[in-house]
Amino acid sequence: MFQGIYNGTSKHQPDLQNVLERGWAAGLQKIIVTCGTINDCDPAFDIINGNDRLYTTIGCHPTRCKEFESDPEVYFQSLCNKIEENREKVVAIGECGLDYDRLQYCEKDVQKKYFEKQLDLAEKYNLPLFLHCRNAHSDFIDILERNLTKIPKRGVVHTFDGSLEYAKRLIELGFYIGINGCSLKTEDNLSVVAQIPDDKIMVETDCPWCEIRPSHAGFKFVKTKFPLVKKKEKWDKDMLIAGRCEPAMILQVLEVLAGIKSKPIEELADEYYKNTVRMFFQNVE
Numbered sequence: 001m002f003q004g005i006y007n008g009t010s011k012h013q014p015d016l017q018n019v020l021e022r023g024w025a026a027g028l029q030k031i032i033v034t035c036g037t038i039n040d041c042d043p044a045f046d047i048i049n050g051n052d053r054l055y056t057t058i059g060c061h062p063t064r065c066k067e068f069e070s071d072p073e074v075y076f077q078s079l080c081n082k083i084e085e086n087r088e089k090v091v092a093i094g095e096c097g098l099d100y101d102r103l104q105y106c107e108k109d110v111q112k113k114y115f116e117k118q119l120d121l122a123e124k125y126n127l128p129l130f131l132h133c134r135n136a137h138s139d140f141i142d143i144l145e146r147n148l149t150k151i152p153k154r155g156v157v158h159t160f161d162g163s164l165e166y167a168k169r170l171i172e173l174g175f176y177i178g179i180n181g182c183s184l185k186t187e188d189n190l191s192v193v194a195q196i197p198d199d200k201i202m203v204e205t206d207c208p209w210c211e212i213r214p215s216h217a218g219f220k221f222v223k224t225k226f227p228l229v230k231k232k233e234k235w236d237k238d239m240l241i242a243g244r245c246e247p248a249m250i251l252q253v254l255e256v257l258a259g260i261k262s263k264p265i266e267e268l269a270d271e272y273y274k275n276t277v278r279m280f281f282q283n284v285e
Helices: 016-025 038-048 062-068 072-085 108-125 137-145 164-172 187-194 217-221 247-261 265-280
Strands: 031-033 054-058 090-099 129-134 155-157 176-179 201-203
Touching: 016 247, 031 038, 038 054, 038 072, 054 072, 062 072, 062 090, 062 108, 072 108, 090 108, 090 137, 090 155, 108 137, 129 137, 137 164, 164 176, 164 187, 187 217, 187 247, 201 247, 201 265, 217 247, 247 265
Parallel strands: 031 054, 054 090, 090 129, 129 155, 155 176, 176 201
Antiparallel strands: none
16 A cells, blocks of 8 residues: 555555655654565565664464465475564564454464464564454463463564453463554443553554544544545645555554543653563664
8 A cells, every 4th residue: 555556556656755754753763564474574674674763573464374384384484584584673473363353364273273383483583472363362362371481572462452351361461452543443442441551552553454533432532633635546745545544643543542541642652662662672772
């Protein structure tokens, strides 16, 4: 999408540089680019290399885990090679986990097998995890619990939209909870997030997905409105595109959290930033 391509069709010129500039102007200090398959790695490194504010994850998304099947050891070694070749730029293993909402892409047993296999990467390289879980909480926690010794730095369960009990269990195991627009859709979501301790929260966008929409319960707390074009064909380099999230919009996530927690936005920004640096950037700074 940041190359101007939507569903295989070009709608506007590439504008990733404009997107990044808006992020820096909004106050971001670093951005983590997420890889979801070995095929994402080289394009990700093309983006981040040469920019000391950009980093990446390396891993295989649960819906893509069938990619392991043709030769699991070769695929695993390919992930290792990408980490070793770019060690200073890789800050987490992932996006990995379980997704039972989209089993049409990869069945449960394959997901579980290669989620667990990727935990070996966290152990081998002493890296935290960037985790994905959809409608698979029991199996997800079971795999994490029996592999805790392989996960020295734990990690974050991103795009969290589960119950408070589930959040508490993950926190007990040492994980952080990642909050973005998709975590703030319903009043139940807001009630859960309001009770998660601030020292266990990270904020994210998951862009180009997970923007906070007017139909979301959290939208009433959004104060910052960005210049917006409704049709991508009407692209303007100084405007955001409706339906496409980007890094600068992390401010809106923070505004919702400040609203539901009744706390100063500056206080939360400082704490969530420190949480993120502590997890992903201790060896960088």
